[in-house]
Amino acid sequence: MSIKIKYRRSALILFSFIATIVGLCRCMDHAKKPATEADAPTLAPAPVFADYTSSDKCVSCHKDIYDNYIHTAHSLTAAPATEKYIKGSFKKGQNTYSYTPSILLSMEKRDSGFYQVVYFKGEEKKAMKFDIVIGSGVMGQSYLNWRGNRLYQLPITYFTAAGQWSNSPGFPHERVLIDRPVTSRCLECHATYAQGTSGTALEPVEFDRSKIILGVDCQKCHGPAAKHVEYQEQHPEDKTAKYIVNPAKLSRIQQLDVCALCHSGNIQKTKPSFQFAAGQALSDYFITDTSGSAVLNGANIDVHGNQYALLRASKCFKMSTTLTCNTCHDTHKNERGQLELLSQRCMTCHDPAAAEFKTPTHTSVATLQKNCIDCHMPAQPSKSIAVFLQGQETPKASSLRSHFIAIYPEEAKKFLNK
Ligand code: HEC
Ligand code: HEC
Ligand code: HEC
Ligand code: HEC
Ligand code: HEC
Ligand code: HEC
Ligand code: HEC
Structure with a gap:
């Protein structure tokens, strides 16, 4: 993409879908609705934090896969906000974004970390820490800030195609919005697990900060793996895999569901997203489009984030099994x-x-x-x-x-x- 930025105060609205996602996450709690006897047996027990391990545990037995995986966009799609992961520049001359002649936001490296600092007529008004990076940076990155156990999206985003800081999607252009809360939705697609502590089960608003696994890690596609690691470590003579899901052994629809969890656009939750694990039916957790692709002809689906619907509308998909x-x-x-x-x-x-x-x-x-x-x-x-x-x-x-x-x-x- 070739974008020439001619003005310092260019108003870049990118990833406006993020705003839509936040707006569309309705806090209905279907999870509390009593399950009918017919659908109850299909649901496996919901995974909890203790069922997960750290993906670097896999390296001892699956070295090749692990060494490649850490360079993927999935692995890098969320990370702690350190120098290694933040793409934007903190150098003088490249680290500011001005809203009006008197309101300036500056990206600053300080002893305690990286900050977005709001200045009014040259006077510092507020410094907000970069805590979590969202996005590998193929297209861009947004940043989240912890306040207590709540997450907020920072006003400035990095836009890769332009190589510069820009206004976060859907944020106002003339003033600095500092309090846009982020519920669990971003994390559901950019992290492997996050333990909610308040809000509804469907839409947590506070989190246990020690129980979050950032990035789309091995376990998002293979199911929680603590038990697999424990078993294989204790039984090195056993060369058959236990307590782990290999998508290759699942049905076609189950394989597609693993990816559709995050690649079918803004589908509506009916149960908490983190309760879904590879091998289960996505339709038990989300209102998926079960009517098939009848209404979709490729022209009316946005290319962003909905690879699943587009693919399903294609002849290759329909005419092959x-x-x-x-x-x-x-x-x-x-x-x-x-x-x-x-x-x-x-x-x-x-x-x-x-x-x-x-x-x-x-x-x-x-x-x-x-x-x-x-x-x-x-x-x-x-x-x-x-x-x-x-x-x-x-x-x-x-x-x-x-x-x-x-x-x-x-x-x-x-x-x-x-
Ligand atoms: C102590 C060794 C060990 C560790 C650690 C380990 N695995 Fe495995 N894993 C195995 C063995 C042995 C197999 C079976 C042989 C094979 O497929 O490589 C296996 C197979 C698998 C399979 C294929 C399963 C199948 O049914 O075909 C997956 C997926 C998998 N492991 C994922 C993971 C993940 C993810 C981690 C880290 C969280 C991990 N493993 C850590 C030993 C280990
Ligand atoms: C339904 C799943 C889903 C949700 C919810 C979601 N994202 Fe994403 N996001 C994606 C996918 C998939 C991509 C890859 C681009 C694509 O396919 O369009 C992406 C890409 C991005 C990128 C660009 C990354 C790159 O390639 O450099 C950023 C930044 C981002 N998302 C931020 C957010 C933030 C912030 C939120 C919450 C407000 C959020 N996303 C919510 C699925 C999601
Ligand atoms: C985005 C989803 C995804 C992620 C992330 C992922 N895998 Fe896989 N993995 C798959 C799929 C899909 C297959 C089946 C591929 C096929 O069709 O053969 C697979 C297969 C495997 C297998 C079976 C042997 C093989 O090579 O096919 C092992 C072992 C495995 N994965 C380990 C891992 C480990 C370890 C990680 C993290 C370091 C990881 N995977 C991350 C999707 C994923
Ligand atoms: C938990 C959510 C999640 C799941 C599950 C998931 N993805 Fe993704 N995927 C993402 C996000 C988020 C991105 C954007 C990463 C970025 O650039 O920050 C992405 C990016 C990608 C990309 C672009 C990679 C690149 O180099 O730009 C491909 C291809 C992809 N996913 C395929 C798959 C496939 C295939 C599966 C199923 C086996 C899958 N994804 C499962 C969330 C997910
Ligand atoms: C017939 C082959 C094919 C199938 C099937 C396929 N993809 Fe892709 N996908 C591609 C190609 C080719 C690209 C472009 C790669 C590039 O430009 O680097 C791509 C790119 C992507 C990207 C990056 C989008 C972008 O433009 O930045 C994502 C995300 C993705 N695929 C996800 C998926 C998911 C999820 C599925 C299943 C629903 C899927 N793909 C099925 C061929 C395929
Ligand atoms: C799993 C098998 C499979 C794969 C992989 C596959 N296709 Fe197809 N494709 C099909 C089938 C089956 C048809 C329908 C053939 C027919 O119409 O007789 C088809 C049809 C098409 C058509 C005609 C579409 C139309 O609307 O008339 C094109 C073009 C095409 N494929 C291109 C591709 C390209 C490019 C890729 C790789 C990115 C690809 N296919 C990968 C199975 C596949
Ligand atoms: C220069 C563009 C171009 C390239 C490169 C190209 N195609 Fe096509 N393809 C077309 C067009 C245009 C048609 C419609 C028939 C025509 O006008 O020749 C077509 C038709 C098709 C069809 C339907 C006709 C059939 O064979 O049944 C398939 C399948 C297909 N292409 C697959 C592929 C695959 C696979 C590749 C890569 C090996 C490829 N195409 C490379 C432009 C292209």
Whole structure:
């Protein structure tokens, strides 16, 4: 994405979906509703903090996977706010954002950590600590601040495409909003577990700070693993796995559910999200779209965050019985940008040697097998991640790969004219 920032006070509204998510998290507590006898047996006991371990425990027996995994966006999607993880600059000249000529916010490194400091006419008014980083920084990062056991989103966000600090999504442009609370929703998709202590079971507002596992770790896709580690450590002679879920052994829908938990946009909870574990049915925890993709045609689903619905609307998905996210993605590795490798995964089903594959467009591309992606999964502007540059009337949108795999004649033309 090429965005030229012309003004210091450019109002960048990115990830506005975050605001929508916060707004849409209604605090209904269906969890307290008595379960009917029919649906009760399908639910496994909800995992608690003690069922989890730390993912660095896996390294002793699964070294290759672990060493690759720590470089993935999942692993890095939430972290303590240290120098290693914060992407933005604290250098003079690059560390400020001015709201009005008299209101300035400055990012500062102090002895006790990193702060967003509000100044009014040059006088310090409030310093708020960066405590948790949300986002690996592929697109950007938002920051959370602890006050007691509550979390607040800080007013300034880092926007990677512009390489600079910007106003947090949905925040006002002319004054500093310092008290936007963050309930459990951000953590549900950017962390593996968080223990709520107040609010409703469905939407905790306070947390036990010692019982949070940041990042999407091994256990989000494999289930809590404390018992697996304990067992395998005590029985080194046993080469069969106990007390752990391998998604490869689950049904297609169960495999998809593991990813759909966080990649189907703003689905509505009916039970606490942290009670869901790999192997269970997502529809027991969320109102998922069980009517299939009848209403979806790829054009009316935003590319942001809803890869699942887009994929389901695609012919590849509908006409095959095996396609899941894992057909193309090896989530243990960071394969971002490796279009040739990803194209090879298309060819596990599509045979470029087959007669029907030699279409007019295909035969005119010499390096066809290197890149199926740009023509059939083009990067498209998100309707919800839009960036407003000051002085411009129309927002600039962030681009994401469409998971609606289809024929895009215009994209093919662009590709051929490159
Ligand atoms: C003391 C050794 C040990 C530790 C520590 C360990 N595992 Fe395992 N794990 C095994 C063995 C042995 C197997 C079975 C052989 C294999 O698949 O590699 C296994 C298999 C697995 C499988 C595949 C299960 C299957 O049914 O195919 C997963 C997933 C897994 N482990 C995840 C983890 C995670 C996550 C951690 C860290 C939280 C972890 N393991 C820590 C020994 C260990
Ligand atoms: C329903 C799951 C979900 C919720 C809730 C959610 N996110 Fe995300 N977030 C995602 C996914 C998935 C992505 C990856 C981008 C994509 O697919 O659109 C993402 C991307 C991001 C990014 C960009 C990371 C990068 O790639 O650099 C930031 C920053 C972010 N989210 C912050 C937040 C904050 C702050 C909240 C809470 C207010 C939040 N998100 C709530 C799922 C979620
Ligand atoms: C985003 C989800 C996700 C995360 C995070 C994740 N895995 Fe996996 N893992 C999978 C899937 C999906 C499979 C099955 C792949 C397939 O279809 O063969 C798998 C398979 C495995 C297996 C079986 C052997 C193999 O290589 O396929 C082991 C062992 C394993 N994972 C360990 C780990 C460990 C250890 C971590 C953390 C360091 C981890 N996984 C993180 C999704 C994940
Ligand atoms: C607990 C929520 C959660 C689950 C479960 C989850 N993801 Fe993600 N995923 C995210 C978030 C959040 C991001 C954005 C990470 C970032 O850049 O900060 C992401 C990013 C990704 C990316 C982009 C990686 C990159 O390098 O930019 C892929 C691909 C992906 N997820 C695939 C999967 C697949 C496949 C599964 C299921 C096996 C899965 N995810 C399960 C939350 C989740
Ligand atoms: C699991 C198997 C599988 C994988 C992997 C797969 N596809 Fe498909 N794809 C199919 C099937 C089945 C069809 C329907 C074929 C038909 O119409 O006869 C299809 C149809 C298509 C179509 C025609 C779509 C339309 O709307 O007419 C395109 C284009 C396509 N695939 C491209 C891709 C690309 C690009 C990839 C990799 C990013 C890919 N496919 C990966 C199975 C797969
Ligand atoms: C047919 C192959 C295929 C399937 C199936 C597939 N993806 Fe992807 N996905 C891709 C390709 C190709 C990219 C682009 C990679 C890149 O540009 O680095 C991608 C990118 C992504 C990204 C990063 C989005 C962005 O543009 O930054 C996420 C998140 C993601 N996939 C999640 C998923 C999830 C979740 C599923 C299952 C619902 C899924 N994918 C199924 C091929 C696939
Ligand atoms: C230059 C853009 C471009 C590239 C690169 C490309 N395609 Fe296509 N593809 C098209 C167009 C356009 C069509 C519609 C037929 C035509 O106009 O030739 C098509 C048709 C298809 C179809 C439906 C026709 C059929 O074969 O049944 C499939 C499947 C497909 N492509 C898969 C792929 C795969 C897999 C790759 C990578 C190996 C790929 N395409 C590379 C543009 C492209």
